Amino acid sequence: MPCQEEFIHEIYRVSMKRITIKDIARLAGVSISTVSRALHDHPDLSSDIIQKIKSIADEQHYIPNTTALNLKSKNSKLIALIVPEISMFYIPEIIKAVSELSLKNGYRLLILSSDENSDKEIENIKISIQSGVEGILVSLCNNSRIQDHIQSLLDLGISLVLFDKTVDHPMVDTVTIQDELVAHEAIQFLSDHQCNPILCVLGNPGLSITQARKRGIEQFAQKKSDLDIQFCFANNSFEAKHNTKKFLQSNQSINGLFLMSDEILLGVSELFRQSSSVSGIRQVITISEGWLPNLIEFPLHFYVQSGKEMAHSALDLLFQKIKSSQENLSAQHRIIPLELRKNSFCDLDEV
């Protein structure tokens, strides 16, 4: 009788109540705990009652209430990912990798962006705590003031792993790339290829990674005093393009280019088209997530910084921390090795 069915359906809609094990118990004529046991394949139960209960759970579209489970088990199966900003580069890769892997491990993910604002970063940590996360993955924003809050986090039993943009703290685990070393090697590469006035286009000078990479460059410069190294900074692709252009125009002798990131590469790549602006450039080397360089029709070498690899390593560390939440006093510091590659245009060049 469609009329009655519709009526029942209407009741159902209006009440908008999720089916609980209680409902199933009533429907099956057994007690709540029997349902719970059946749903968990408890060995004490006969397989026919298990089947019966499971089938009616299916029919009713039973979905266990995660909130109740969390309250009981006292773990939220929730972690937070706090990123300095949501940009086109690198971050989507990180989000994707962390999101996938955490889900695979039965954890849900809270993603928060600090928008390069240290107040917001702290606010994000607060939100994470209030949301009951078991662990937090953070890539710090510029001028981060997180140091003051690390101890409270640890006191709360919340695991913390810093990645990419980190800070030194005796109790905190980190995952980074070899910023200094890579920059050092990059300049070595340029120098080995007879580039002498070299222009380094770096990101925001306040960032820890900018400083580390700059340090690496300067280290190499000290070893080789005849090398002329120039710096220019840019906060985004636009600035990278314009600042580099201006610089190259007034320093026509420059024949080697080091670009710190994809964002900068994208801006500077515009100059590669106007062969006049880059006619003197012998070699370009960058640090990249790996995707962009192959779209650029100009021979360039790049160190691949795999967001996926870093995310996996950081998450692995975090889960490790969460599981053994006992005081593992020694903080781990993982370093992601980078691989030097050349884009497809280099090969064409060689042929």
Next chain:
Amino acid sequence: MPCQEEFIHEIYRVSMKRITIKDIARLAGVSISTVSRALHDHPDLSSDIIQKIKSIADEQHYIPNTTALNLKSKNSKLIALIVPEISMFYIPEIIKAVSELSLKNGYRLLILSSDENSDKEIENIKISIQSGVEGILVSLCNNSRIQDHIQSLLDLGISLVLFDKTVDHPMVDTVTIQDELVAHEAIQFLSDHQCNPILCVLGNPGLSITQARKRGIEQFAQKKSDLDIQFCFANNSFEAKHNTKKFLQSNQSINGLFLMSDEILLGVSELFRQSSSVSGIRQVITISEGWLPNLIEFPLHFYVQSGKEMAHSALDLLFQKIKSSQENLSAQHRIIPLELRKNSFCDLDEV
């Protein structure tokens, strides 16, 4: 006495127990309910006891347990954002906008990616339900099978808003751009500028937006039978670049280009450098998030599809649904208007 203090601190650390109202009650020598009332400024309590309890809550760094609150109140202040994939384009903009705005409204956000896999999409919906979300924002993946699950969602009292990549359903609200109209207008624009063999580079042909845009193009073609319109499809930037290149080489007469997305634009933009491949092109028109076109040194027009605006509209709709969770039978369909712009290189061209 620092020694004892440290000891207490150690206990605190080892136990790693979050302070609850129970602890505060014990510390204050009152009952649990009194603490609860004090923390909520209940009028029945004397202001001095309120102050006392609040101050000891502060000292103990009391943080209310969100899980317990959710279990009790049955609303989680949690919404889900399900995107078809996490790509560099458009999605970061969406994530950023939704994330910001939902936080501002006191809601936390669960971000899930379907990786263009309809099974995963359904799995994501399940995860959202299990997590107790109050509403879900979805941009569908290719070949989505969500239709079969919409009714169950609605039955569960979970609000649902589809955006960008949607499907028709009598009960579901949507936010889209005017896909057909915009494509129609774009071709009109090219035609008005004396482009006659026109090449349209579109995305995955299975996507609803690809189909809608193609429909718009064909609508215009029917009105103007002397117009020669060619199609070529690409799943990503690489394919866009190579397919377009191949196509232009074998169809040298083509002088107008319609590019469906940023992803395609990025690929095709590589061709703009080799003036030989695009020497015959008079006009290029695209649909873009707005950022990329100004980085490309080739005159082009583009319809700006603001991810921010779409995200805000969709979220606004979702909150509206959540608040008035009574049966608002009429589904709303919002359309985000697009604005035609030209990139900075067009201006230079005119000067």
Next chain:
DNA sequence: CTGTTAGCGCGTTCAC
């Protein structure tokens, strides 16, 4: 094999 009971942290009656 199965039901009863207690309790996770919290808010809210309902008595005192």
Next chain:
DNA sequence: GTGAACGCGCTAACAG
């Protein structure tokens, strides 16, 4: 004014 008791959905220890 304030405490005891109940219940949100679920699991687990304890009885039968």
